[in-house]
Amino acid sequence: MFTSRSLSPAFYYLFFSGEREQQQRFFKELHFISIAILTFGLACWLVTFSLTLPRASLDHAQAALGVTGMVLGLVLTKYAKSLQAIIVSGTISVLFIAFSFRVLMLGTDDPAFWVLPLGVMITLTTAPIFSGIAYYLGVSLCVWAILGLGQFPVHAGQADQHWPVLAVTISVIIGLALNIYFLVLRIHNYRAQRDLATMAYKDGLTGLNNRRMFTQGARALQRTARTPAYFLMIDIDDFKQINDVYGHDVGDEVLKKIADVISELSGEHLCGRLGGEEFAVIYLGEKNAACAFAAQLVDSVEAAFVPERKVSVSIGMAELIKEADLSHSYRRADESLYQAKKSGKNRYVLNAA
DSSP: OOOTTTSOHHHHHHTOOOOHHHHHHHHHHHHHHHHHHHHHHHHHHHHHHHHOSOOTTSOHHHHHHHHHHHHHHHHHHHTOOSHHHHHHHHHHHHHHHHHHHHHHHHTSSOGGGGHHHHHHHHHHHTTTTOSSHHHHHHHHHHHHHHHHTTTOSOSTTSTTTHHHHHHHHHHHHHHHHHHHHHHHHHHHHHHHHHHHHHHHHBOTTTOSBOHHHHHHHHHHHHHHOOSOEEEEEEEETTHHHHHHHHOHHHHHHHHHHHHHHHHHHHTTSEEEEEETTEEEEEEESOHHHHHHHHHHHHHHHHHHTTTTOOOOEEEEEEEOOSSSOHHHHHHHHHHHHHHHHHTTSSSEEEOOO
16 A cells, blocks of 8 residues: 655655555544445345346346345454455455346346446445555446447437447546545644644643643553662743743743753653643653663753853652652652752752652
């Protein structure tokens, strides 16, 4: 399958499958729709077959083959685990639906009469199944070929011989428009949900985890961490003065720059912005390593602003206690932060209690 990274925008929609997360979201949306549409197609054929009289003219072997193919495609769709599997199983089902209706059509007195209504019904109904324009276009053309082989176009050599071809062309264009509409709608819906999730869990200014996401991650680490963990509460020294002297735009740049330093040094350790000028890190490791990390963080922040202006941070540290609520470690880290501020700022203090 192709992705947006390897194709131009035109080919991206032509052979669309999306990134991994997007494929999973599309699979969940298309799975039920595909099963419902393919079940409807099988049910329509069975009802039509039950109403077809006389049946002596039908090729029962081909009818049995068609039913087997439809059922097989439906079963494959039901147990599909990926978007690609739905495309494959959907293709199998739709082509066997077209083949099965052709069997019924050939048992009538005027098979050519049924080509247009059956082709339009099948191609338009199955438009939502395929997430790539090329996939739908290929399947719809195959449907018309299966239904029309040897029966279409009709009225050859007469003045109205082009009308059936025009009807097929228009139906393909309409089906293609529907397919593109559903595809674009799903893409926009996915992007909107992704943006909402980002807004809900990411800090809009710095891009770090917001307080909600950080708290959820910290509580998860309390339950699962197999090594000692330390809560680091980080506060920018004299941040109000920075805003008052240089303006809030400079203050925002300071926040973003410090966030970049924290994010880079933290690596895989959980970090986030608690709000205002406060940040936090959950450091997984022994006490000496956590202290060394805090010292490096203090030095790196100060060095990041030289020679522009003097900016520093103070850090309060406390061990993350698994048996206690997160608020307990939060309060102890806050007490350490107060001691760091009181002792002259631009330093870290570990709560030893």
